[in-house]
Amino acid sequence: MFAPRATPLRPKTLARLFGLAVGAAVVPSLASEGGHSDPAAPIVLALAIILVLAKVGGDLATRVKQPAVLGELLVGVVLGNVTLVSEAVTGSPLRYFEDLSGNSYLDMLSRIGVIILLFEVGLESTVGQMMKVGLSALLVATLGVAVPFGLGWLASAFLLPGHSVYVHVFIGATLTATSVGITARVLQDLGKSQLTESRIILGAAVIDDVMGLVILAVVTGIIGAANAGTTLALGDVALTLGKAIGFLVGSLLVGRWLSPRMFTAATHLKARMVLLAFGLGFCFLLAWLADLIGLAPIVGAFAAGLILEDVHYRDLKDKEHHTLEELIHPISYFLVPVFFVLMGMRTDLKAFVAPGVLTLAGALVVIAIVGKLTAGLGALGKGLDRLSIGIGMVPRGEVGLIFASIGAGLTVQGEKVVDASVFSAVVVMVIVTTMVTPPFLKWSLARGEASKAR
Amino acid sequence: MFAPRATPLRPKTLARLFGLAVGAAVVPSLASEGGHSDPAAPIVLALAIILVLAKVGGDLATRVKQPAVLGELLVGVVLGNVTLVSEAVTGSPLRYFEDLSGNSYLDMLSRIGVIILLFEVGLESTVGQMMKVGLSALLVATLGVAVPFGLGWLASAFLLPGHSVYVHVFIGATLTATSVGITARVLQDLGKSQLTESRIILGAAVIDDVMGLVILAVVTGIIGAANAGTTLALGDVALTLGKAIGFLVGSLLVGRWLSPRMFTAATHLKARMVLLAFGLGFCFLLAWLADLIGLAPIVGAFAAGLILEDVHYRDLKDKEHHTLEELIHPISYFLVPVFFVLMGMRTDLKAFVAPGVLTLAGALVVIAIVGKLTAGLGALGKGLDRLSIGIGMVPRGEVGLIFASIGAGLTVQGEKVVDASVFSAVVVMVIVTTMVTPPFLKWSLARGEASKAR
Numbered sequence: 046m047f048a049p050r051a052t053p054l055r056p057k058t059l060a061r062l063f064g065l066a067v068g069a070a071v072v073p074s075l076a077s078e079g080g081h082s083d084p085a086a087p088i089v090l091a092l093a094i095i096l097v098l099a100k101v102g103g104d105l106a107t108r109v110k111q112p113a114v115l116g117e118l119l120v121g122v123v124l125g126n127v128t129l130v131s132e133a134v135t136g137s138p139l140r141y142f143e144d145l146s147g148n149s150y151l152d153m154l155s156r157i158g159v160i161i162l163l164f165e166v167g168l169e170s171t172v173g174q175m176m177k178v179g180l181s182a183l184l185v186a187t188l189g190v191a192v193p194f195g196l197g198w199l200a201s202a203f204l205l206p207g208h209s210v211y212v213h214v215f216i217g218a219t220l221t222a223t224s225v226g227i228t229a230r231v232l233q234d235l236g237k238s239q240l241t242e243s244r245i246i247l248g249a250a251v252i253d254d255v256m257g258l259v260i261l262a263v264v265t266g267i268i269g270a271a272n273a274g275t276t277l278a279l280g281d282v283a284l285t286l287g288k289a290i291g292f293l294v295g296s297l298l299v300g301r302w303l304s305p306r307m308f309t310a311a312t313h314l315k316a317r318m319v320l321l322a323f324g325l326g327f328c329f330l331l332a333w334l335a336d337l338i339g340l341a342p343i344v345g346a347f348a349a350g351l352i353l354e355d356v357h358y359r360d361l362k363d364k365e366h367h368t369l370e371e372l373i374h375p376i377s378y379f380l381v382p383v384f385f386v387l388m389g390m391r392t393d394l395k396a397f398v399a400p401g402v403l404t405l406a407g408a409l410v411v412i413a414i415v416g417k418l419t420a421g422l423g424a425l426g427k428g429l430d431r432l433s434i435g436i437g438m439v440p441r442g443e444v445g446l447i448f449a450s451i452g453a454g455l456t457v458q459g460e461k462v463v464d465a466s467v468f469s470a471v472v473v474m475v476i477v478t479t480m481v482t483p484p485f486l487k488w489s490l491a492r493g494e495a496s497k498a499r
Numbered sequence: 500m501f502a503p504r505a506t507p508l509r510p511k512t513l514a515r516l517f518g519l520a521v522g523a524a525v526v527p528s529l530a531s532e533g534g535h536s537d538p539a540a541p542i543v544l545a546l547a548i549i550l551v552l553a554k555v556g557g558d559l560a561t562r563v564k565q566p567a568v569l570g571e572l573l574v575g576v577v578l579g580n581v582t583l584v585s586e587a588v589t590g591s592p593l594r595y596f597e598d599l600s601g602n603s604y605l606d607m608l609s610r611i612g613v614i615i616l617l618f619e620v621g622l623e624s625t626v627g628q629m630m631k632v633g634l635s636a637l638l639v640a641t642l643g644v645a646v647p648f649g650l651g652w653l654a655s656a657f658l659l660p661g662h663s664v665y666v667h668v669f670i671g672a673t674l675t676a677t678s679v680g681i682t683a684r685v686l687q688d689l690g691k692s693q694l695t696e697s698r699i700i701l702g703a704a705v706i707d708d709v710m711g712l713v714i715l716a717v718v719t720g721i722i723g724a725a726n727a728g729t730t731l732a733l734g735d736v737a738l739t740l741g742k743a744i745g746f747l748v749g750s751l752l753v754g755r756w757l758s759p760r761m762f763t764a765a766t767h768l769k770a771r772m773v774l775l776a777f778g779l780g781f782c783f784l785l786a787w788l789a790d791l792i793g794l795a796p797i798v799g800a801f802a803a804g805l806i807l808e809d810v811h812y813r814d815l816k817d818k819e820h821h822t823l824e825e826l827i828h829p830i831s832y833f834l835v836p837v838f839f840v841l842m843g844m845r846t847d848l849k850a851f852v853a854p855g856v857l858t859l860a861g862a863l864v865v866i867a868i869v870g871k872l873t874a875g876l877g878a879l880g881k882g883l884d885r886l887s888i889g890i891g892m893v894p895r896g897e898v899g900l901i902f903a904s905i906g907a908g909l910t911v912q913g914e915k916v917v918d919a920s921v922f923s924a925v926v927v928m929v930i931v932t933t934m935v936t937p938p939f940l941k942w943s944l945a946r947g948e949a950s951k952a953r
Contacts, residue, residue, distance in 0.1 A: 085614065
């Protein structure tokens with residue numbers, strides 16, 4: 046095999062040959078155009094690097110008693126800044142990791158990863174359990190949107206007095222939406238996804254996403270109307286809200302009816318791993334539907350996880366000897382680190398040193414954190430750890446950035462709604478709220494448990 | 500939760516709203532540019548469709564006693580021709596599945612899928628077991644390259660008398676390389692990956708890939724030299740061969756030394772699913788290295804699977820309570836069907852009706868099959884099922900098409916080396932050899948077992 050006897054090469058010669066070949070590609074290119082090479086090659090190399098370094102980062106984080114996801118984020122931050130450091134040290138920047146962070150295939154894998162993560166987290170709860178905390182979640186979400194929005198508006202009016210009211214509205218809006226990926230992962234790392242507090246956070250994040258959608262419709266509607274000299278079409282906004290709520294209620298109702306029937310039918314299929322195919326298929330279908338309505342795909346994936354219950358696929362589980370969780374787990378551990386390492390890589394530390402940004406950025410960070418901590422007070426019921434609920438709502442992610450990007454593309458009366466320094470301040474706010482959540486959430490959950498035990 | 504009480508919508512209204520939203524996207528677009536929608540949404544919808552239909556196809560195939568992979572391929576063929584059928588029936592073609600088959604993200608997932616499949620198959624054998632069948636594999640590969648090459652040349656010379664010798668050489672070359680994905684999957688479907696015959700097929704396919712690389716270097720070198728009026732640089736060809744053999748021998752030697760040490764070190768990491776991350780990382784690294792050398796990434800992934808042995812990661816397995824196979828399995832069942840359904844989708848049935856193709860195509864199909872059946876005779880040892888070995892080597896896939904594409908881009912003395920009708924004939928040969936393998940391999944393996952049992 047591999048004809049070793051036919052090879053007269055000695056180990057040394059081999060090593061040299063091998064060394065040459067590897068040496069030629071010390072800095073592998075992502076856009077390798079070498080003849081008929083497989084486009085998957087640079088992607089799987091990047092995946093190998095990400096998977097292994099994510100574990101190293103997770104290990105280091107765990108050793109200093111932090112959730113593994115913080116390690117994955119920080120590994121990403123380090124890799125993402127290799128370009129800057131290598132340029133400073135050697136004069137010639139090593140662009141490999143910069144290229145990775147912008148690679149669309151890795152981005153796609155990371156998006157599929159976070160969809161699967163929220164599905165996994167959803168599987169740990171049922172629709173009934175979520176309904177029980179529904180009112181708390183609604184209040185937390187409402188407070189968590191209203192307080193940062195109001196405070197953000199005020200701060201902007203105070204710090205940017207020369208700008209129009211639209212700027213203040215937009216800055217308020219960027220502070221509203223929770224990015225639940227980080228929190229979901231921290232809860233999973235700590236094995237706390239099934240706490241009442243966790244369910245309130247996750248439910249509030251879903252409602253947050255609906256509210257974010259409405260706010261976006263309202264804010265862009267107002268600005269569009271201001272430019273056109275008309276007024277906001279409230280009917281359009283109501284339709285947006287109606288579709289979102291319709292999706293959530295509809296998918297829960299239809300899903301609960303469909304899911305047991307689907308799995309019963311699937312039990313009769315003569316094929317392997319039918320449970321995995323249909324479970325993932327259901328998750329992906331709802332993720333797509335959510336996106337169609339204008340919600341985040343992770344909201345649909347989470348709803349799919351809530352809807353699917355063990356009893357729906359008991360026969361299939363008995364036939365295939367695996368629960369859906371057991372099957373999703375390895376896929377999640379393959380793809381989810383890609384999401385967090387990439388998120389870290391995209392952390393643009395240069396935003397921190399952009400001129401004239403720090404005051405506004407500092408104000409946004411404080412409001413973002415205080416606003417969501419206040420939201421925690423909305424949770425109803427005795428003995429709840431409201432601090433942890435608030436901290437769980439703190440991370441802002443892509444949604445805040447999406448708002449800012451849309452603002453950057455809008456002009457009112459010749460003024461850009463979000464200019465470069467405001468955009469940098471939003472980026473700083475997103476980075477800080479993302480990075481502080483894992484350690485503080487771990488700390489507050491431990492504190493909450495200790496006080497409950499007392 | 501989800502504020503159901505706050506919603507005054509009745510089920511009917513909801514259904515109408517929902518119906519509207521879904522109706523608007525009956526034919527979902529892959530390039531949805533609707534505002535801030537997630538680029539992952541159309542991809543996960545496509546994955547949902549592929550996963551579920553792959554199981555339906557697998558079920559139907561199993562019911563008619565065929566390997567599941569044939570069902571997945573045929574589901575792909577049906578989907579891939581929805582465009583043609585819908586155009587014929589309604590006049591307006593439904594392009595959705597045509598778009599899917601060309602989507603680069605799905606293509607990437609399918610490529611990662613087949614890399615993981617070969618890794619999985621490699622895990623079922625050890626380097627030692629492969630070495631035992633090494634000489635057989637070498638002989639099978641050599642015969643399986645030489646016979647189709649020679650016969651292909653002759654047939655081309657006979658059927659295309661007006662063309663230059665370079666055309667004949669290229670046609671011979673397209674017939675040489677085995678595409679082992681289908682065979683590996685059939686063996687896995689049937690639980691036969693660990694037969695001696697299976698090891699010979701897989702080993703021969705690896706050697707085939709090396710030989711294909713050398714043939715490509717020689718053939719393009721000869722044509723380049725012919726155009727430049729020089730002679731073939733044999734040194735370049737020797738270097739290509741040396742690098743390929745160096746990679747295989749080097750990766751086996753270095754890998755066997757590295758693997759136990761790597762997993763011992765990894766055992767100390769305080770993180771979850773370390774085995775999965777390092778196992779996949781090793782697979783991906785070798786897949787990338789193989790590609791770097793000019794071999795197919797699946798050859799590297801297969802080598803990685805051979806190298807990794809349970810004893811290397813016994814401590815990690817004990818710590819995490821899972822074998823690597825158990826962890827890879829769900830990932831493979833998620834991504835591998837994407838590969839085969841897409842392969843089916845890309846089956847261009849129009850190649851069969853291209854004018855003036857059928858005679859050449861028929862000849863190529865016969866030679867492709869007879870050539871590899873002859874190769875099975877190269878297996879040494881008593882009581883081997885040489886027919887199954889030959890059938891396992893029959894599928895030609897992307898390698899044959901790559902040769903044909905390169906030929907289509909080359910001209911010698913103003914003549915295209917591979918013109919449109921020759922290209923179509925090669926496509927037909929690839930389709931037929933791919934589709935006939937699953938049923939025939941299943942049949943011959945059952946026959947072989949029956950005769951052994953007698």
